[in-house]
Amino acid sequence: MHLTRLGAAGEEIPVAIHEGAHYDLRGLTADIDGAFLASDGISAVRAALAAGALPVLDSAGLRVGSPIARPGKIVCVGLNYSDHAAESGMAVPAEPVIFMKDPMTMVGPYDDVAIPRGSVKTDWEVELAVVMGATARYLESPTDSRGLIAGYAVSHDVSEREFQLERGGQWDKGKSCETFNPFGPVLVPAEGAGDPQALGLRLWVNGVLRQDGTTANMIFGIDHLIWYLSQFMVLYPGDVINTGTPAGVALGIDGQPYLKAGDVVELEIEGLGRARQTCVAS
Incomplete structure (x- = not known):
């Protein structure tokens, strides 16, 4: 599993990539940021993927943003x-x-x-x-x-x-x-x-x-x-x-x-x- 963010600058969608498919993470988190990482969000994504609980995202044509939100430093x-x-x-x-x-x-x-x-x-x-x-x-x-x-x-x-x-x-x-x-x-x-x-x-x-x-x-x-x-x-x-x-x-x-x-x-x-x-x- 990899994490990324897709969409126009400032409007990126948090996404998980798993077995070639893109999954929308907005039901779990607003963004891939410090709060998400500190709360063990990665484990939550893995669990949701295993449960089949994440919707597939049509990523065609979407810009690839940085995979994390702008960091504190x-x-x-x-x-x-x-x-x-x-x-x-x-x-x-x-x-x-x-x-x-x-x-x-x-x-x-x-x-x-x-x-x-x-x-x-x-x-x-x-x-x-x-x-x-x-x-x-x-x-x-x-x-x-x-x-x-x-x-x-x-x-x-x-x-x-x-x-x-x-x-x-x-x-x-x-x-x-x-x-x-x-x-x-x-x-x-x-x-x-x-x-x-x-x-x-x-x-x-x-x-x-x-x-x-x-x-x-x-x-x-x-x-x-x-x-x-x-x-x-x-x-x-x-x-x-x-x-x-x-x-x-x-x-x-x-x-x-x-x-x-x-x-x-x-x-x-x-x-x-x-x-x-x-x-x-x-």
């Missing part, structure tokens, strides 16, 4: 793959590098990405996203983390490198431009998702494979990241953690072929689906 981890740190010319960090991304950047997996005005260094980053299903506050150990995860999704952490690295050293402003976090197409519940530390991540620009990595190469694993973050902030149900990107971003390529209007980015993570975005002028 998007927390990002920088330089979390050793090969990406090397191509960026930065040392492997002793502790996770943390920055925040404006939750308003979250859009659907097939929505356009707007290149900011004046941008010449808009970059791509395929990332595994973790969606929290319970509150994490001062966890005692990384072993306490895994049971707090609702699920996983494909996340595109679009970045403007000049804004990020050359304009005052504030990473957030290079990460928080409009449409800079396409998300989905689905939320895969943690239960039954397999090992999240053994997933292939790939990204293509105009059909050219640019990133081809695995979550096995994370410097700091998912359980460690949740435990670590909980020492500095409270993570709430529905919050998102973008866990870092492997090598192959434009910043590390000779000639630096940054994104421009008309470019098409496709990205996928094993078991979590595939997304596609067209770049447009802001």
Whole structure:
């Protein structure tokens, strides 16, 4: 079972995908959000599917939105793959590098990405996203983390490198431009998702494979990241953690072929689906 949200922006319908069919969840919840996840809504959906209690939805022609409603926060981890740190010319960090991304950047997996005005260094980053299903506050150990995860999704952490690295050293402003976090197409519940530390991540620009990595190469694993973050902030149900990107971003390529209007980015993570975005002028 996967979860998604279908419909026009701001009018998305919560949906479960099971055995190829789409099921309308509006009888169970108004949206796939923090409250739904905190109340063990995923288990309620499974039970309703098993009982045959959910109506089938005709999904033809419906836009695919982000599979969760806009989160309270998007927390990002920088330089979390050793090969990406090397191509960026930065040392492997002793502790996770943390920055925040404006939750308003979250859009659907097939929505356009707007290149900011004046941008010449808009970059791509395929990332595994973790969606929290319970509150994490001062966890005692990384072993306490895994049971707090609702699920996983494909996340595109679009970045403007000049804004990020050359304009005052504030990473957030290079990460928080409009449409800079396409998300989905689905939320895969943690239960039954397999090992999240053994997933292939790939990204293509105009059909050219640019990133081809695995979550096995994370410097700091998912359980460690949740435990670590909980020492500095409270993570709430529905919050998102973008866990870092492997090598192959434009910043590390000779000639630096940054994104421009008309470019098409496709990205996928094993078991979590595939997304596609067209770049447009802001």
